[in-house]
Amino acid sequence: MILGNVSLRCEAMLPLVVDNASGQQQIIETVIDTGFNGFLTLPSDIITQLDLSWNGSDTVTLGDGSETLFDIYSARIIWDGQFREIDVAESETEPLIGMGLLYGYKLQIEVVERGLVTIVALA
Secondary structure, three states, X not given: OEEEEEOOOOOEEEEEEEEOOOOOEEEEEEXXXXXXXXXXXXXXHHHHHHOOEEEEEEEEEOOXXXXXEEEEEEXXXXXXXXXXXXXXXXXXXOOEEOHHHHOOEEEEEOOOOOXXXXXXXXX
């Protein structure tokens, strides 16, 4: 089970441990974005701090249905108690968790300030 909370701005927040190839870890406060079909976005300053490996560029579909080109990096995260390799799209917004990372999980949100965000594996 993965736990987070709802912010005072009514955003579903989740702390996420991001790890690089050298084992350097950083806890990142992320916002769950169900309109984003990727795994995770991070701004360039965090990507630089963690020295993430560049994998290339890819087209990503945004919440409004538009598509844009993002630089993609490789990172390892702790997800549901396990290390998991994922793609990270560089974006100068707050860090976002997308539906790609949530696939195979049940997301439950108590949509009030300081409400509980619960993510549980379906299988």
